[in-house]
Each structure stands twice: as C-alpha cells, then as structure tokens.
Amino acid sequence: MTDDTRIWGQADVSSGKGASDENFPVGSLLLSRKLRPHVHAYYDYARVIDDIADCESLPPQDKITRLDAMEEVLLGQRSAINRADALSAARLRASLLQTHVPFETATDLLVAFRNDSRGHNYHTWDDLLEYCKYSANPVGRYLICLHGENPAAFGPSDALCTSLQILNHLQDCAKDLERLNRCYMPSELMQRAGTSAQDLLAGRTSPAMRRVFNTLLDGVDDLNRQASALPAHIKDRRFRMECAAIVALAHRLTQRLRREDPLAGRVALRRTDAMHAAIAALRAWA
Structure with a gap:
C-alpha cells in the first residue's frame, strides 16, 4: 500500500452536499x-x-x-x-x-x-460554546477578514455563527445520534430536566426534552440579540446586506424550533422566512 493510499484511503467520503443544502447563504449573489x-x-x-x-x-x-x-x-x-x-x-x-x-x-x-x-461529549452550555468557537466562529471571521472589515465585528459575528451552529444541532439532533452516535445536547441540561440522549430517538419530543430544547433556545435568543449588531459594523454594502439577511434567518429558525418538533421531522426554513430575510437585507442597503 502506498503512503498516499494509507493516508488518504480509497473510499470517497463525500456526503454529496453542496451550498444549496445549507440553511443559510453560502457565497451568495449578494457578495x-x-x-x-x-x-x-x-x-x-x-x-x-x-x-x-x-x-x-x-x-x-x-x-x-x-x-x-x-x-x-x-x-x-x-x-x-x-x-x-x-x-x-x-x-x-x-x-x-x-x-x-x-x-x-x-x-x-x-x-x-x-x-x-x-466522539467528544458536551456536559455544559460552556462546553458547547467552546465547540462552536472552532466549528462555526471561524467562518464569520474568515468573511470579515476577506472583506477587510474592522475586527470590532468579530464579537457579533461569533454570536451569530454560534447561534447558527446550535440551531443546526437542534435540527439534526436525532439524525446525529442515530447515524453518528453523536450528541451535542449538554448532558448536564438533560440530567437536570430528567431525560437522556436516548430520548432523542423517540420520534417525538417529550416534555422533559422540550425543556432542554427551550433552555438551549433561550441561549440562542441571547446570541441572536448580540448578533443583531453585526450589520452596523460592516462597511461593505453587499456584505452588510448578507449579514442582515442571515441574522433575520437565525431569528426565524429559532422561532420555528420553539413551535415545531425537531424529533418528528426536520424543522426547516420556508419561503416566508426567506421573504423576511430579503426585507432585512434591503433595509441594510442604506
């Protein structure tokens, strides 16, 4: 076996996903x-x-x-x-x-x-934030640096990226556990609510697990409030519109996850949510 084969392997690991599979715009026409x-x-x-x-x-x-x-x-x-x-x-x-x-x-x-x-485990909300510091926040910082924007934008950008990551965890919590044996729900929150990771596979959200979800969404609400300041830090008009649209989508998805059951089916953004995001982007044009 060659060194390259040993390192890279022979199997294709591609998921087949592309930018169109994401909740939020990736390199959209606004940029x-x-x-x-x-x-x-x-x-x-x-x-x-x-x-x-x-x-x-x-x-x-x-x-x-x-x-x-x-x-x-x-x-x-x-x-x-x-x-x-x-x-x-x-x-x-x-x-x-x-x-x-x-x-x-x-x-x-x-x-x-x-x-x-x-297969890292997450015990507390702070553990989850530490994960997002590396899994999500670099994306916003990349875009800010690419556009030559002021580093003062990093704080609200980090809040937005962390919000988006946790929202994605909530959307996919059952699939992540079933397919990958991976759970991002903090174990401390589940223990306090009287539930466990296995309840994510029940096909519907129990009252105890709903308390866990709502606690996480309370944290996301705070992150979204911090993220709302992001467009004001961005000088590039097109990038500012992109940021405003994504902030609006984060708010909309948070609301959907409050009302809908992510264990009964994937909670996803809809056309009306995109319309609200478009309005937010237009308001950011000025």
Whole structure:
C-alpha cells in the first residue's frame, strides 16, 4: 500500500452536499463577484473536512489521519495529490496567501472536526460554546477578514455563527445520534430536566426534552440579540446586506424550533422566512 493510499484511503467520503443544502447563504449573489471564488474555496475545504468527520465507514483514527493530512496540505507541509479532498486544501492555501486572510480561520475548524471524529461529549452550555468557537466562529471571521472589515465585528459575528451552529444541532439532533452516535445536547441540561440522549430517538419530543430544547433556545435568543449588531459594523454594502439577511434567518429558525418538533421531522426554513430575510437585507442597503 502506498503512503498516499494509507493516508488518504480509497473510499470517497463525500456526503454529496453542496451550498444549496445549507440553511443559510453560502457565497451568495449578494457578495462581491471578485470575492465569491475565495468564499467557494473556503466552503469546499470546510465541506471536505466536515464530510471526513461525519463519514460513517471510517474509524476515528483514520478520520484524524485524513484531517491531519488536509492541514499539512493547507500549510504547505505536504504536496496535494490529484484528489478532490486534497486539492480543496491546496486551493484554499493559494486563496489565503493571495487574500492574506489568517490561516487560523481554516485550521481552527480542524480542532472541532477532530473532536467530532473522537466522539467528544458536551456536559455544559460552556462546553458547547467552546465547540462552536472552532466549528462555526471561524467562518464569520474568515468573511470579515476577506472583506477587510474592522475586527470590532468579530464579537457579533461569533454570536451569530454560534447561534447558527446550535440551531443546526437542534435540527439534526436525532439524525446525529442515530447515524453518528453523536450528541451535542449538554448532558448536564438533560440530567437536570430528567431525560437522556436516548430520548432523542423517540420520534417525538417529550416534555422533559422540550425543556432542554427551550433552555438551549433561550441561549440562542441571547446570541441572536448580540448578533443583531453585526450589520452596523460592516462597511461593505453587499456584505452588510448578507449579514442582515442571515441574522433575520437565525431569528426565524429559532422561532420555528420553539413551535415545531425537531424529533418528528426536520424543522426547516420556508419561503416566508426567506421573504423576511430579503426585507432585512434591503433595509441594510442604506
């Protein structure tokens, strides 16, 4: 077996997901055409490492080996082989060198995905926030740096990205446990409410689990309030509109998860939510 095969493996780990599968815009038409290729390079890399961590057929150590190899290509410590996963890291490296966006916006993601690969447990709300610091917040910071915006935007951007990540955990909590044996619901909250992770597989939300969800959504409400300040920090008009739209969508999805049952079916944004986001974006144009 060649060294490349040992490191990268032979199996395709792609989930088949693309930008259209996300809740929120990825490199949308609101962003500058000049910057869009760089955003897509970042998204492609993030999708690959996410797929590696979520691959059901790879053992944990193989996932970590592949993630380590992606980081080595990204940092120029290893040459990329002719495979989509390795090439995504090489393309992002070229993009980061061209745009001078810090490499930490890409390498920090690997901290979270290595934890996912190992099957990390989350006991408290603070544990979950620490995970989001690496799994989600680098995305907003990447975009802020790419647009040359003031670092004062980092705080509300972190709040928004953390909100979006926790909302996604709530949407997919049953699937994550069933497919990946992974639970992001803090065990301390579940114990306090008198429930456990296995209740996520019940097909409907019990009163006890609803208390856990509502506690998490209370935290998300606070994050959304902090995130509402983000558009005011953004000078680039098109990027400001994008931020305003995403903040509006975060508020709308939070409301839906309050009213609907994520264990009975995936709670998703609807056309009316997109309309509210479009209105928020237009208001941010001025």
